[in-house]
Amino acid sequence: MMKPQISPKPLIFEISRPGRCAVTLPELDVPPAELPQELLRDDLPLPEVSEVDLIRHYTRLSQMNYGVDTGFYPLGSCTMKYNPKINEEMARLTGFVHLHPYQDERTVQGALALIYFLQEFLKVIGGFAAVSLQPAAGAHGELTGVLMMRAWQCDRGQSHRDVILVPDSAHGTNPATTTMSGLKVVEIPSDNRGNVDLKALEAACREYSDRLVGMMLTNPNTLGLFDEHLEEITALIHEHGGLMYGDGANMNALLGIARPGDLGFDVLHYNLHKTFSTPHGGGGPGSGPVGVSAALADFLPSPIVAVDPQRATEDSPFFTFYYPPKSIGRVKAFYGHFGIMVRAYTYIRMMGPEGLRQVAEDAVLNANYLKSRIQHVYHVPYNRTCMHEFVCEGRFPDAPNVRALDISKRLIDYGFHPPTNYFPLIVHEALMIEPTETESKDTLDAFADALLRIAEEARTNPQLLHEAPHNAPVRRLDEVRAAKELILRYQR
Amino acid sequence: MSFIPHSDEDRKAMLEAIGVRSVKELFQDVPERVRFPDLDLPPALSEMEVRWELENLASANFTTAEGPCFLGAGAYRHYVPAVVDAVLRRGEFYTAYTPYQPEVSQGTLQAIFEYQTMICELTGMEVSNASHYDGATATAEAVITAINVHRLKRRKILLSPWVHPEYRAVVRTYTQGMGLNILGDTGDGSPPVTDLVDEETACLIVQYPDFLGRIEDLSPYAEAAHRAGALLVVVADPIALGMLKPPGAFGADIVVGEGQSLGAGLNFGGPYLGFFATRMEHVRRMAGRLVGQTVDAEGKRGFVLTLSTREQHIRREKATSNICTNQGLVALAAAVYMAALGRCGMRRVAELCYHKAHYAADRIDRLDEYTVLREKPFFKEFVVRCPKPVKEINDYLLDEWGIIGGYDLGRDYPHLQNHMLVCVTEMNPREEIDMLVEALQEAV
Numbered sequence A: 001m002m003k004p005q006i007s008p009k010p011l012i013f014e015i016s017r018p019g020r021c022a023v024t025l026p027e028l029d030v031p032p033a034e035l036p037q038e039l040l041r042d043d044l045p046l047p048e049v050s051e052v053d054l055i056r057h058y059t060r061l062s063q064m065n066y067g068v069d070t071g072f073y074p075l076g077s078c079t080m081k082y083n084p085k086i087n088e089e090m091a092r093l094t095g096f097v098h099l100h101p102y103q104d105e106r107t108v109q110g111a112l113a114l115i116y117f118l119q120e121f122l123k124v125i126g127g128f129a130a131v132s133l134q135p136a137a138g139a140h141g142e143l144t145g146v147l148m149m150r151a152w153q154c155d156r157g158q159s160h161r162d163v164i165l166v167p168d169s170a171h172g173t174n175p176a177t178t179t180m181s182g183l184k185v186v187e188i189p190s191d192n193r194g195n196v197d198l199k200a201l202e203a204a205c206r207e208y209s210d211r212l213v214g215m216m217l218t219n220p221n222t223l224g225l226f227d228e229h230l231e232e233i234t235a236l237i238h239e240h241g242g243l244m245y246g247d248g249a250n251m252n253a254l255l256g257i258a259r260p261g262d263l264g265f266d267v268l269h270y271n272l273h274k275t276f277s278t279p280h281g282g283g284g285p286g287s288g289p290v291g292v293s294a295a296l297a298d299f300l301p302s303p304i305v306a307v308d309p310q311r312a313t314e315d316s317p318f319f320t321f322y323y324p325p326k327s328i329g330r331v332k333a334f335y336g337h338f339g340i341m342v343r344a345y346t347y348i349r350m351m352g353p354e355g356l357r358q359v360a361e362d363a364v365l366n367a368n369y370l371k372s373r374i375q376h377v378y379h380v381p382y383n384r385t386c387m388h389e390f391v392c393e394g395r396f397p398d399a400p401n402v403r404a405l406d407i408s409k410r411l412i413d414y415g416f417h418p419p420t421n422y423f424p425l426i427v428h429e430a431l432m433i434e435p436t437e438t439e440s441k442d443t444l445d446a447f448a449d450a451l452l453r454i455a456e457e458a459r460t461n462p463q464l465l466h467e468a469p470h471n472a473p474v475r476r477l478d479e480v481r482a483a484k485e486l487i488l489r490y491q492r
Numbered sequence B: 001m002s003f004i005p006h007s008d009e010d011r012k013a014m015l016e017a018i019g020v021r022s023v024k025e026l027f028q029d030v031p032e033r034v035r036f037p038d039l040d041l042p043p044a045l046s047e048m049e050v051r052w053e054l055e056n057l058a059s060a061n062f063t064t065a066e067g068p069c070f071l072g073a074g075a076y077r078h079y080v081p082a083v084v085d086a087v088l089r090r091g092e093f094y095t096a097y098t099p100y101q102p103e104v105s106q107g108t109l110q111a112i113f114e115y116q117t118m119i120c121e122l123t124g125m126e127v128s129n130a131s132h133y134d135g136a137t138a139t140a141e142a143v144i145t146a147i148n149v150h151r152l153k154r155r156k157i158l159l160s161p162w163v164h165p166e167y168r169a170v171v172r173t174y175t176q177g178m179g180l181n182i183l184g185d186t187g188d189g190s191p192p193v194t195d196l197v198d199e200e201t202a203c204l205i206v207q208y209p210d211f212l213g214r215i216e217d218l219s220p221y222a223e224a225a226h227r228a229g230a231l232l233v234v235v236a237d238p239i240a241l242g243m244l245k246p247p248g249a250f251g252a253d254i255v256v257g258e259g260q261s262l263g264a265g266l267n268f269g270g271p272y273l274g275f276f277a278t279r280m281e282h283v284r285r286m287a288g289r290l291v292g293q294t295v296d297a298e299g300k301r302g303f304v305l306t307l308s309t310r311e312q313h314i315r316r317e318k319a320t321s322n323i324c325t326n327q328g329l330v331a332l333a334a335a336v337y338m339a340a341l342g343r344c345g346m347r348r349v350a351e352l353c354y355h356k357a358h359y360a361a362d363r364i365d366r367l368d369e370y371t372v373l374r375e376k377p378f379f380k381e382f383v384v385r386c387p388k389p390v391k392e393i394n395d396y397l398l399d400e401w402g403i404i405g406g407y408d409l410g411r412d413y414p415h416l417q418n419h420m421l422v423c424v425t426e427m428n429p430r431e432e433i434d435m436l437v438e439a440l441q442e443a444v
């Protein structure tokens, strides 16, 4: 195996030399004022580097990273689709970048129009009565949505209700959100087809009927499956006075296929950084707008953007901030991740209604194709037509020591980013694979071939897998040691 | 079709391999009643057309780049060096995700490790996490940390009225289901919030410099909090920390703040950056991602996400927070910014802001109709008592002079009607300040 060219680099602190600086600043052009001596710091030991050294440092770091621009990134549940370059340019237009959030509304009509129309687009796509773009990410949208559900229950005199039902296949943010909202999680098992177990759900609804705030459901779920009893589930929850929360992480499968509002969801968060092509940024910033039914519109976090008919002129409407009367309050400062909204808006405008449906169709086509190519070797425990992703097991009866993690690390040697590992929790040694619609058949075939080769290697040369990756900037890293030693910053 | 590579032949071959005749067959599980709705959206545009549309929207705005701007109040106009965007534009950084697979994510991980270190230096704290959504949500998470440090036994939270009004609102939103008692910020600051600290108090939250721009010795706050066993949470401006004593030196237990000034630009309010730093003793109760140093199988230094047993994907309903995606790329921008300016540059930016703000305050104070409130030292923002409603003055400044005026404090503080919060940074040359003074005089 060839040794990689790129290997670990010194820290920025280790290339620092006294007196260097990568930025020039203007001379002071006013008379200096007296400094508050007793409040001044002695020193600020930040790095001192020249501009060229700074750029080389970060360029080298970037070369140790793998992104969608580098290659196939089938990280399940994260929708790592291609991030169009035009999005980046539009988000950097000076007319957007230099806007202060507290400027006079008259001076920001273009920005408010963009927010307003993106709200409208998301209403149409999800089948909702109202949308707020304020939440910063999916989990933040969850908190927003569940707090709204709680507020709605309180508003109708049901403040004693304190239970949220969460399937065992749910993402960790769902139960964590429930706790943060001051509510209790009751977990619902899945049935043998990967649906919510209806019997168990009925029992839980009966047991907690007078305590039910609602249910958080991801659909398609984290197995990549559309729940076959969705209509029964939503009816049941509503019957018991609860609301349906939709975790929209998997909206990529539903664009133009079905609107969550039509499916019986009362609230749903979108992930602009998944479904609507905004970049994941190495871990954010994302954006997690929430859409709601009419009953919940008054509870949305404030402010949202509305049109003010009174201030419209002949040729243009006037956009203004609106504060819903029963709002749960603000969930962050200002209005949300505007820069991300610009990218999502650009994408939706370029796709149009047919394009969005094509996205969902091809995302689902790609996932089913990839599944068809490997399912005879990688056991798919809930094997039926999947939506945009599927989950298989990364273990083989005749290679008992090989684990999903070994397979993932070996994929790196073949030039691919690994799938999501060990989630959802209900599949042993889970490999959760989401190809997205932006990948070609050639890429999918190359990936399937690699997976099949690795399955061979697992039998013939398992050591190759245990020791993988061989072909990355670093070899396998010792995570246990990191947690034990807790070196969380550079020490001189 | 944009961004989708398939030809019809590809699709046909793939459907065959799957064993279905049409793609519609893949959607049998979707209830027929609602399947394939018409989406009432505008038709698709080409790249060229979408550019025109977006350029039109952008040019309908009047930006801070077009006229002198004296607006701050939590979002600041600071210079963003060209190197910042040069780094952010690297596809290997911005098209990656959370570094779950460390062997192919060393770039992100090392950059965040360096970021954590720089935030520790800036704030004078021992440990920093990888980021929160913004300063407001970082403040709310600090409250939750403080509650957990006290094992849910203390339910009182004290907020100084001079913490950013929107941060205080977010703290209330986040904690509305937790049964907390949040006090201290309703009046005009008297009696002082320190008088309310007692054995029930989980934390006391103050801002540094405060929302009105004032800088204070934080020791009395630390003493009051610690005497009762409560934590002191400080919301700090990272640019001010370029010259001011770090909150850690006063004994702060948690330091949070808005990192937007560190290379993120204004962007109409986001995406920004919440930073969060504390002492090692609280590390297991803190929220958010954390990068730690380790070695690989050959003994070489490397970095991984660590202490994930605090986090939602492991601990689920018992996690310290639900946060997952955070502000990775904005934290990278902050790291590049701090490294680019470095030890001397950070100090210099802070001093430029300080001197220019004081020059502006001196000149405005000399106008007969205006008074600058200056009982306490201030940093880059100060309060001006105006002879008429701030909105009227700002309308005049904008319409007649093209100046974006200061923040109307009457929006949040009833006793501060007709008071304007003026912000001056290194981005305001002397001529702009002189122009503001002249315009204010004319505004009367």
Ligand SMILES: Cc1ncc(COP(=O)(O)O)c(C=O)c1O
Pocket: A077, A078, A137, A138, A139, A140, A171, A173, A218, A222, A247, A249, A250, A271, A286, A288, B323, B324, B325
């Ligand atoms: C199913 C599911 N729900 C929720 C989330 C949380 O979204 P975010 O990371 O944007 O907060 C994720 C993201 O990873 C997810 O996959």
